[in-house]
Amino acid sequence: MDDPTGHRPAPYPDFEGYVRARRQALLRRAERLVPNPQDAQDLLQLALLRTFHQWDRISNKANPDAYVQQVLNSVRTDHWRGGGWWDVPTADPPDGTVADFAPGHAEHESLRTLVSGLPQRRRQVVFMRYWLGMNAAEIAAALGIAPATVRSTLFQTLLRLRAELERRESAAAQSASPTRLTNRAS
Structure with missing residues (x-):
């Protein structure tokens, strides 16, 4: 109006x-x-x-x-033009640096690949224990198996995952280390 x-x-x-x-x-x-x-x-x-x-x-x-x-x-x-809209001056700039998450992401992706390659029952036990936070009795009830079977499956699976991770880490370390070329006299 x-x-x-x-x-x-x-x-x-x-x-x-x-x-x-x-x-x-x-x-x-x-x-x-x-x-x-x-x-x-x-x-x-x-x-x-x-x-x-x-x-x-x-x-x-x-x-x-x-x-x-x-x-x-x-x-x-x-x-x-290159100014970036995130460059806003502040009275108190943040302290410290931003952490590099790439190594953690690579580690997570490597572990995810390993777990996805497990047989279904082992994958279920690992998922229920570590992602869902269930105990052995709850997992046993959900899967219809004995709690002792859950514990032994989890133990064996973790041993295999650790061994495979260590094998991959040592292989990566060996491939990353420089090789020494020697000059052989003939």
């Missing part, structure tokens, strides 16, 4: 109300600018952060989408 001066009141007088009402539409716009959904969320967050700092200066609060679209484009362009 118009006020007596003929001006229409802004539908989004506050930033929080605007974000609540328009977040999904803005996220769809960001998703059209970048291929990765997580990057689209990062892009939108940084664009909204920049918009928040300028909210009082936006002249057309009846349609702030145009301003946010321009900020989305600018942030994406900055990223494309």
Whole structure:
């Protein structure tokens, strides 16, 4: 409804109300600018952060989408040029370094491959014990076997898995170590 001066009141007088009402539409716009959904969320967050700092200066609060679209484009362009939208300066930068998860992931993948190669009953026992946290009696009841069979199956399976892991580690260590070439006199 118009006020007596003929001006229409802004539908989004506050930033929080605007974000609540328009977040999904803005996220769809960001998703059209970048291929990765997580990057689209990062892009939108940084664009909204920049918009928040300028909210009082936006002249057309009846349609702030145009301003946010321009900020989305600018942030994406900055990223494309190499700035990256995750490079936001903070008062207190985080301490320490980020751990390298590649060795742990490789170890996990190696173990998963080994377990997937086990016979079904052994795989079930290992899964129920270590992933589901069941004890021998619970596993026995679920599989319809004796608890002693569960314990011996688990023991034998773990011995085989450990031996295979050690064999693979020693083979990897041998292939990684440099070989010495000797010069033989003939």
